[in-house]
Amino acid sequence: MKDFTLFKMFKRGGLCGLLFFFLLCAQSAFSQVVIKGRVTDAANGDPIPFASVGVIGLNYGATTNFQGEFTLHAKSMSDSLFASVVGYKKRIKWVDKKLKTIELDFQLESATKEMAEVMVYSGENPAFKILRNVLKHRAYNDRSKLESYEYSSYSKMELDVDNISEKFKDRKIMRDISEAVKKFEKLAGDDGKLVIPTYISESISKFYYRDSPQRKREHVLKTHIKGVGVKEGSVISQLVGGNLVANYNFYQSYVSFFGKDFASPIGDTWKGNYTYYLGDTVNVDGHVCYQLDFDPRNPMDLVFSGQMWIDTTSFALVQIDASVDKAANLNFIDKIKISQELEQTETGAWLPAKTRFLIDIEEITKNSAGMLLKMYISNKDFVVNKPHPLSFYDLASEVAEDAKEPDPNYWKFARHEPLSRQDLIASSLIDSVKNLPVVRSYVEVAEIVVSGFKKFNNIEFGPYINSFAINKVEGARFRLGFRTNANFDKNWIIRGNVGFGTKDLVPKYSAEVNYLFSMKKWTMAGIRHSYDIERVGLTPELIGDNKLFYAFTRWGAFSGAFFRRESEAFFTTELIKGLSITSSFHTRSFDPLFRFQYRLNPELGKASPVQDYYQESFVTLEARFARNETYIMNGNEKITLATKRIPVITFKYQRGIKGFLGGDFDYERFTLKAHQTFRLGLLGRSDYTLSAGYTPSNLPAPLLFPHLGNETFFFVRSAFSTMNYFEFVSDRYASLQLNHNFEGLFFNRLPLIKKLKWRFIASSNILMGSQRKSNQEIMKDVNNPLKSKFLDQYAFDSLDPNKPFVEVGYGIDNIFKIFRLQAFHRLSYLDHGNPQRFRLMASINFAF
Structure with missing residues (x-):
């Protein structure tokens, strides 16, 4: 009936009717509410991908991307929003529903994973068929089968102090930087814990891989290093390109780091190490994927828990979020988390497009503090099966002589994504604390102990x-x-x-x-x-x-x-x-x-x-x-x-x-x-x-x-x-x-x-x-x-x-x-x- 009325209006009113219609459409568009924000881990500030964000009571929602960011459009609003994801406690925040633009961040606390009621039927777990197909198609999807590959890479590494006790805050070193710390406490949010950055590095590099014989090379073209006590030429200043140390491949049976081998949830030993739960299909960057949750059979073994998304046609790993918690047989570690997003190349094999790696190092005593190591790697411009001569790979890690680049205008355009608000404040905080005498003394003592x-x-x-x-x-x-x-x-x-x-x-x-x-x-x-x-x-x-x-x-x-x-x-x-x-x-x-x-x-x-x-x-x-x-x-x-x-x-x-x-x-x-x-x-x-x-x-x-x-x-x-x-x-x-x-x-x-x-x-x-x-x-x-x-x-x-x-x-x-x-x-x-x-x-x- 409404369509018929509009048709008669256009027919009788001509141009005036058409103008009135566009005004109605514009009013409808401008009446939409836009909510933007970020969902992060309350303990360490790490972004949480694939979290659900929605308007309570209304059918409007969105899903966070790999950086934990979301944008939600709603034609009407209630007075609250929620954010939830498996492994974290659901969080609800109140908003002013009269606003047309809302910026809202969620900090989610980790929770014991509670599975919903599961109906058990006779026969095999339906996830097993999918996993067998993943292994069956591994020769086609695994990047290690390529003759060679290379890509341009942007890496960012950050070292933070976290889990700061109240007694530690009373120490002289903390009192001297109290003003700078207050800024960061405000940024952490009402649920976030205080995290103080001490080192940030950025790099632009080219990474090369060749098989048979296996060779790797990372040529760091530009770097920007800012840290408390970090000197030019030191070991930590060399660790600016992340592809040599964080180029994880879950198709291998074991994923190795820090001398430990963690069984992959899609490796040859998958069935003996994990239990699996098949969820709904999810669209991941245009790929319709099975969502599989995986948990360790024995949490103390060197295994992961998390979620992964498998393409329904190629059975390729499209994205994975894998964590190792404190229950595992590890020392000094509260949590390890690897998030990886892969991209299909022209040959069919998948290469890592984005990788996040986090290690949460526990505090040694109750009255001390812990540390966080975060690494983010973004790769693009993939070239496959065009190997260079063997001599090209002679130097596995190389930093260009003119790599040091402090010009902010260069980095503004060189980064694959702009810096977040947290990154900008972190950089400012490092500048304010690195030259304090008490901080320099702590750094010098640490250098003597290590070297x-x-x-x-x-x-x-x-x-x-x-x-x-x-x-x-x-x-x-x-x-x-x-x-x-x-x-x-x-x-x-x-x-x-x-x-x-x-x-x-x-x-x-x-x-x-x-x-x-x-x-x-x-x-x-x-x-x-x-x-x-x-x-x-x-x-x-x-x-x-x-x-x-x-x-x-x-x-x-x-x-x-x-x-x-x-x-x-x-x-x-x-x-x-x-x-x-x-x-x-x-x-x-x-x-x-x-x-x-x-x-x-x-x-x-x-x-x-x-x-x-x-x-x-x-x-x-x-x-x-x-x-x-x-x-x-x-x-x-x-x-x-x-x-x-x-x-x-x-x-x-x-x-x-x-x-x-x-x-x-x-x-x-x-x-x-x-x-x-x-x-x-x-x-x-x-x-x-x-x-x-x-x-x-x-x-x-x-x-x-x-x-x-x-x-x-x-x-x-x-x-x-x-x-x-x-x-x-x-x-x-x-x-x-x-x-x-x-x-x-x-x-x-x-x-x-x-x-x-x-x-x-x-x-x-x-x-x-x-x-x-x-x-x-x-x-x-x-x-x-x-x-x-x-x-x-x-x-x-x-x-x-x-x-x-x-x-x-x-x-x-x-x-x-x-x-x-x-x-x-x-x-x-x-x-x-x-x-x-x-x-x-x-x-x-x-x-x-």
Whole structure:
């Protein structure tokens, strides 16, 4: 009837009628109410995608996007709006319904997930059919099947302080920034918790991936870094491009971060780890998707909970929101959340278009504060299956020399989305607190604890772990070391230290100068000279990178000590990606402080002259292969992040030269070492070290292969825990050291123990070795009395070539989150000397 009346009006009124109709339409349009806002997590401010926002009592609603933003149009209004999403408490807010434009933010509190009533029918869970199709179509949808891909990326990283207790607010550092904090408290809203930003970085980069052989490269083009205590060239300033560390792929069976492997809800182990609930179909950016909720079967396992959206035609993962809460067997973590939105490429495979990553680190004590790490990555301009030459990927992470870009006009147009109101205030807050003296003091203390060095502009002093020790030879040992950093010079690196003991009063020193030719190929040359006291079998080249254990060996009885004067010249370069070659020349002296002798002419037997010191000169060629190794640059130092699946293999050849610069021996030595960590599905993670060595030459025992024993109560992974110092020496050997962490596989399922988050560990060490008779003759009668004030004496015994040295261990990791306790049993050579058949060892192990 209304349509007929309007038709007659137009027919009779002509232009006037038409004008009246448009006025009615305009009145209807202008009468609409527009509500805009954002839905965030009240605890950390993280946006919540796919939350429902609606007008209570009326059929008007909207859904938040990936940034948690919504826009709602309503022809009429009630006096309240609501926001809700699975996993959070529903929130209702009152509004003035007379307003035509409303801006309203919701902060939702996390809630225990309560499922609605579920009707159970005979037959299979309908979600299972969908998941089997996801795996069936994985070869088509998974980006790892592409020959190559690349894209332009915008990354934003933020580090915040959260969970601030009232007692912590009363501390001086908080009182000094109280005015700035009040602004942020107001921004958090009536339900939001106070979150104080301390670091924000933005970057524009290009990310490249190539398969077969696998290569990654992220070239950071522009950066903008603002933070409390962040210095140019520091490690944290390098972490501006996020694609190397947050390029998560849920099609893989396990999603890895911080050394932990989390079972994917669409990986091969989906059915054993999760329960699923099929929801309604949802339109996600034009794709009609199944909504699947997933929960862990055992919340303490390394698994996720959340929601994902699967395309109904291609069975591809379109979006996922995956969280790990405090119940999981993790340390120092309140929550981990990964949100990822994927985009289909021209080949059919899907690449991550947007990723949000959040870690909520718990407060250490009730009266302290926690921390939040947030990362947002937006990718576009995808190019697939157009690989670059292999040399293009040589440098995995590269920051352009002119990357620093503070111009706000540049960033205004370079960002993929404009900064939010929270981002703008966060930037302002950092400016107001970073120069306060009390804040700078806190930052400096934190730097010393983490790096071991006290940093000035161009030079750093330390490491403090080596600054003091007490032992029977030196008395109280003092040492002061330094190194230059990239602010001094990007190519020249100078290191050195001086020290002395109050008992022996002998000055010790070291000086080193290196030159970095190329960061891309990591080509470096250098020279070093030192004079210091060492211990047989406990030298830096044998202990390796375990600096804590090396520092601890400076304490106590200090048996097996000798003075060593050493000069070294070296050159190293990366020939091809993953393959490094190092050549060096050394001269070393051996001046023992224990009863030591070796026969100069062993064929003469007891008639042979003996000597209690020696000099060696030798050249070394070393090849190290670490495929798929990822690293970052810390100024002019390289820090390895990880290698995946492939073992790291090191081969070393050493050639002694008699007569050159006083060398006493011609000899050859070959060593091979392989190290790998790998996942064993639900059983946890293992690592092994396989070593072998051989010298065909006849040499004194310290120049053979002294096996690393451990007489302390501290567990050291590279040592044999029930072997004494210098107990066995070989001229040929092979060893296998295997460690396995079952994570929470066993303890997570024990009702009274699982809350402790203990982890069961097991170890096994096997060593086969021997000495030729000719080498034994060189050291024969080593215990004969010599004129020496030192009473230490060692047999440097040989292993039986037909009898392995074997020890096994087991224990509990993660006691009070930082301690490890292990028991070791010696299973062979039980009557050799005075062995420790059983040894209980402890260590400090910081791990998530």
